Amino acid sequence: MDVVEKANAQRQKKWAKVGKVGEGMYAVVYRGREVETGRQVAVKKIKVGQLKDGLDMSAIREVKFLRELKHQNIIELLDVYSSKTNLNLVLEFLDSDLEMVIKDRTLVFLPADIKSWMAMTFRGLEFCHRNWILHRDLKPNNLLISSTGLLKIADFGLARDFADPGYKMTCQVITRWYRPPELLFGCRYYSSAVDIWSVGCIFAELMLRTPYLPGESDMDQLKTIFRALGTPTEEDWVGHTKLPDYVPVGQFPKTPLRDLFTAASADALNLLSKCLTYEPRKRISARDALHHAYFFALPNPSHPSKLPKCTTSAQLASKPLDDVDGNSEAKAAPSNRLKRKLTGPDQGGRSIARKLDFTKQSVGSPGSVF
Amino acid sequence: MAATPATLAEQEPTQPTKIPLYEASTQFKHWRFSVDELVRTRASMNEAAVDAIRATFEADEPGSSANIAFLNWEEEQLLVKLYMSKISQLCGHFRFPDEVEATAISYLKRFYLKNTVMDWHPKNVMLTTLFLAAKTTNNPISLEAFTTHIPKTSPSDVLDLEFLVAQSLEFEFAVWHAHRALWGIVLDIQSLPPAAAQTEDPPPSQLYDAALAHIRESRLTDAELIYTPSQIALAAASLVAPDLAARWSHSKLSASGSGTPPAALDATVEAIKSMIVNFGHPPNVNDVRDIDRRLKICKNPEKVVGSKAYLAKKAEEERKAEEKRNKKAVESQNAMANGDPFEELGHKKEALVDYDDDDDD
Structure with missing residues (x-):
């Protein structure tokens, strides 16, 4: 056996798969453990054999970026190895995600809790952006929660490096409800501001406990956004009517955020409005968001260990x-x-090819041999 | 909660001072070597490979390896270098951006730090690194489009090696390139105050293209395995506009307050410049042809499809797989017989690792 193959086999032996947690078209997620220490891990096995173009782009992106990014608010890729025709990503094990927490009606969120999740999200995102990486799929179920309450950004299957100015990028990214208007208008040159819009939607969702802008189609998404935030004027967002897929979707008045977010602090609403600014160039950066008054005002963010957990x-x-x-x-x-049943949103056959979906775990499975 | 300062300090060591992004990269951590280390790495890899292949020959027919002239590491490198230059040609053909070309060449270099040409001929490895680099730099191309444009190449020539290449790269796909650093330097240079004295340097507007030519040459050398991208970029700029480059680097050093004395940086830059000038060109084709001819004889017979050694290895692998399947069948039969459907899981508890990975289907 070659040196490289031997090294791969050695790596494979370090990790044990224990039980299947979820399965999608191209990936299976296992709960696993590090043989030597017993540490819990998740092993995402990507089936490459059936792919006619070899390793697929989302696997490549995930591996490429997670190999480089080490941060407490970003999921850690512990190891990578191949077995037969599969690629295996060993990831740190995380119990739940923010979507599950939001949907768990038994949990009560304090303003300090929301601040804590937002701070952790912005910290992780600031690190991505500092490394010139766009995530492009931020949403509550890609923000995983560790047993100690730490929030970690996961699923880099759509991530990419910032393109140089003048290089086109695809606008078919980000799950619809969290997609910013410039992408819905077909903008091919964009920046880290696209992720900030998503974070704004997540922020609102944490306060509302329900998705803030749930459009039913791409067209309806624009309408939903404008209904909530008012139709942008040329002054709000210079040049947006010239974007490739621009269509007028009707005039909606601006209603103050306060009308919907009745309990939020002024600082919170100010930060929210800066995340949901139409003009991408005026939208707040992750770095500036971390310096926003919201994070310095009382109440202080909850310690991760004190956050509500489902x-x-x-x-x-x-x-x-x-x-x-x-x-x-x-x-x-x-x-x-x-x-409420936690698996609700999964019933639409949501693919878990690129995510760690722990919601399908069957309770009391004898496969759990801890 | 009432942790004393001492225990707090133990639990949370003070944040390390901020390190440059580059120094957090896998490239900085795993793919940089001193000149000596490079030689040692390649020489010992070559030595181990020759030993293994010699043993294979001997196993087949004692004494048969006596007259074989195996390649030494320098010869291996020369062959690899020829295929680095082929990558450039192919990239021109596919109109791939610089990023793809540079990444594919880096992959090829990294691959042959861990593998020998006597096992894997660079002709196919080169294609795989290029195909993979197109994907990792977000310029993917379908395998069909890729192979139909390259004569005598089938999809399996490319895909069969993809895992091996990815493993050899330790699945570290991100590469920091000198041409990116050059772009930064060129942007920076435009904000330098005008030179006090007249120089013969070209204006900044022409600097990038001229220096990029030297960056391309540098890709055929070991520079990226030894120096940082910005050092290589500075050397390339310096080959075109020595005064301008020196003014920029010295202004940068004094602004950054780093402890590097200008003379030390200048010496590094000179070393890279001479590396580019002396080694930044494709090898002599006749020399390489001779190496390739010898390679036909000394390559690892286990990798030659259809050869005796290859068949022997395959048969051995098949035998092991068969053994494993039988064992598995017996186990599950026993489990059924015992009326315990979870018996198999019980076994898994003992054998922690699921080597079989047989949940694939």
Whole structure:
């Protein structure tokens, strides 16, 4: 065996797959562990064999960027190895994501909690942008939450380096509800501001506990945005009517954010409005956002360990065996019973090819051998 | 919560001082060598390869390796260098941007720090690195479009090696390039105050294209494995406009307050310049042809499809796989017989690692 293949085999032996957590078209996610230390990990196995163009772009992007980015608010890629015709990414194990937390109606968010999640999101994003990387798919279920409450940006399958000015980029990025208007208008030259818009939508969602701008189609998305924030004028956003896919979608008046976000502080609304500014060049940067008054005003952000956490099925499975085994589903249920079904949004066959989806874990599976 | 300052300090060591982005990169951490290290790495890799291939020959027929002239590491390098220059030609053909070309060449260099041409001929590896680089730099091309434009190349020639190449790169796909640094220097130079004395340097507007030609030459050398992208870019600029480049670098040094004395930087730049001038050109084709001819004899027979050694290796692999399948079948039969459908999972508990990875299908 060649030296390189041997090294690969050595790496493979460092990690054990324990149980399947989710499966998509091109990837399977396993819960796993580091053999030597027992540390929990997630192993994302990407099936490359069936791909006619070899390693696919989202796998390549994820590996390329996560290999370089090491930050406490970005998911850590611990190792990469190949097995037969599969590529395996060993990622740090994270219990849940912000979408699950938002949807868990048993949880109450304090303003300090929201501030803490926002600070962690901006810190991770600032690090991406400082490294000239656009994420291009920020949304609550790509913001994973560790058992210690730390928020980590995940899923770099759509990420790319900033293009030089004059180089086109695709506008078909970012999940619709979090997509900024310049992309909806077909803008091919854009910047880190696209990610900031997404963060603004997430910020609003944390306060509302429901998606802020849920458009039903790309066209409806623009309408939804304008209905919420008012149709932009030429003065608000110079030149937007000249964008490739510009279409007028109707005139909507500007309503103060205060009307909807009744409980938010003035600082919070000021930061929100700076994230949801139409003109991308005037939208706040991640760096400036971190210096915004909102983060310096009271209340201080909650310590990650004090943040509300949902008791997910993934967490249940990591409990000692006798808790989970046998007929313990009934025993484990009480805290769960009040909850809206967490897997709700998955029923539309959401692909988990590029994400770590722990919501499909079956409770009490004997596969959990911790 | 009431941690004393001492324990806090233990738990959270003080933030290290901010390091430049480049120094956090995998390139800085894993792909830089001293000149001596490079020689040692290549020489020992070559030595190990020759030993292994010699053993294969001997296993087949004792004494058969006695008359084989194996390639030494310098000869390997020369062959690789020829294929680096081929990458440039292909990139011109595909109209790939500089980024693809530079990345593919970096991949090829990195690949042959861990592999020998006697196992993997650079002709195919070169194609794979180029195809992969197009993807990693966000300029993907379909495999079909790629292979139909290259004579005598099938999709499997490219794809079969993709994992091997990616493994050899340690899956570290991001490369920092000198041409990017050059662009920064050129932008920077435009804000320098005008020179006090008359110089023969070209105006900044012509600097980039002229210096880029030297960057391209530098790609055929070991420069990127030894120096930083900005050092190489400065050397390329200095070959075109020595005064301007020196003024820029000295102004930069005094502004940054770094401890580097200008003389030390100048010496580095001179070393890179001479590397570019002396080694920044494709090798003599006749020399390489001779090496390639010898390679036909000394290449690893295990890698030659259809050869005795190749078939022997395949048979051995098949035998092991068969053994594993049988073992598995017996285990699951036993599990059924015991009426315990989870028996197999119980086994997994003992054997922590799922080597089989047999949930593939």
